[in-house]
Ligand SMILES: O=NC(=O)[C@@H](O)[C@H](O)[C@H](O)CO
């Protein structure tokens with residue numbers, strides 16, 4: 001069996017996606033997600049200009065060998081662009097292998113370790129009333145766990161609060177990527193946030209009780225001691241996790257947070273190799289691995305990092321916003337179903353237009369996800385539908401503090 005074609009498609013139903021399709025001489029095709037929100041064309045070019053020609057003639061069954069070849073032969077290692085490109089190839093080859101074996105990918109990874117994958121949704125609201133409505137809406141949609149994001153007094157626009165979508169009556173089902181040639185500037189004040197958030201969780205617990213698993217995303221905005229302060233202040237509200245509490249390029253920073261709080265910590269959606277996790281896993285500085293198949297080099301390394309994490313009783317919490325395409329999302333459902341140390345899956349629901357372009361076999365029933373049992377990854381790419389949605393440049397917002405200093409968004 002040989003690879004005869006590797007094509008890259010950039011399409012933009014609701015938001016931009018980059019998809020790789022590999023075709024073999026037997027006519028079997030496989031697809032992979034190469035979407036990097038705000039830098040999509042960099043990955044598309046990396047694949048089109050530098051990778052596609054290297055794949056022609058290769059045996060598609062040699063997944064690990066192809067992964068290692070792409071990782072080491074480029075010489076320049078790691079980074080979000082390279083690893084998203086390698087991820088797309090890895091996913092497409094697993095898709096092909098599953099189709100040839102006539103098995104869903106999770107069966108090739110060792111079979112199911114559970115019946116379904118517990119998911120959490122993104123509840124948000126500018127004030128308590130709209131936040132409570134959003135929690136109720138997600139409970140009605142079947143979610144059994146919810147992430148809580150809300151506005152902060154004195155701050156104009158805060159990450160994760162879909163006020164703009166709610167104003168137009170839509171559900172918050174897209175990741176903030178403002179279309180246009182320059183990132184939208186948002187504002188931030190950590191002290192105001194730290195003063196406000198505990199009262200929000202107290203109100204949510206009073207309204208919804210002690211059982212409902214609640215998550216929160218700090219989105220890289222605190223220093224370690226501020227993250228420690230928040231983690232401790234939230235302990236009475238028994239969070240499932242506090243995510244991205246501080247920028248973690250300096251993995252040792254989590255030592256300080258860990259010393260001060262028992263609030264579980266989740267880190268890593270912007271990481272792209274196991275080396276980014278090495279210290280925080282070995283020293284058990286986190287409880288959940290936030291990697292996504294698309295940003296982390298694909299299915300193969302996602303399984304490897306979870307096997308490493310298992311030695312330290314750390315579980316999965318894979319990143320699953322709508323800027324992970326349905327292909328990347330399905331790929332990590334297969335990994336989540338097969339591993340023993342599964343935790344929870346972030347699940348924002350893609351839009352109707354996106355679901356038209358990507359025909360999926362995954363299901364979401366009573367709060368649990370399942371990738372389905374179609375051979376391979378279980379997603380078909382509709383090229384005709386994709387052609388109707390041309391790429392539109394879009395950037396993620398960025399932050400400035402009230403004194404004008406650029407800050408993490
Ligand atoms: O936990 N989820 C997140 O932090 C996401 O909403 C990220 O901001 C977006 O995926 C960035 O493109």
Ligand SMILES: [Co+2]
Nearest residue numbers: 217243244269
């Ligand atoms: Co996050």
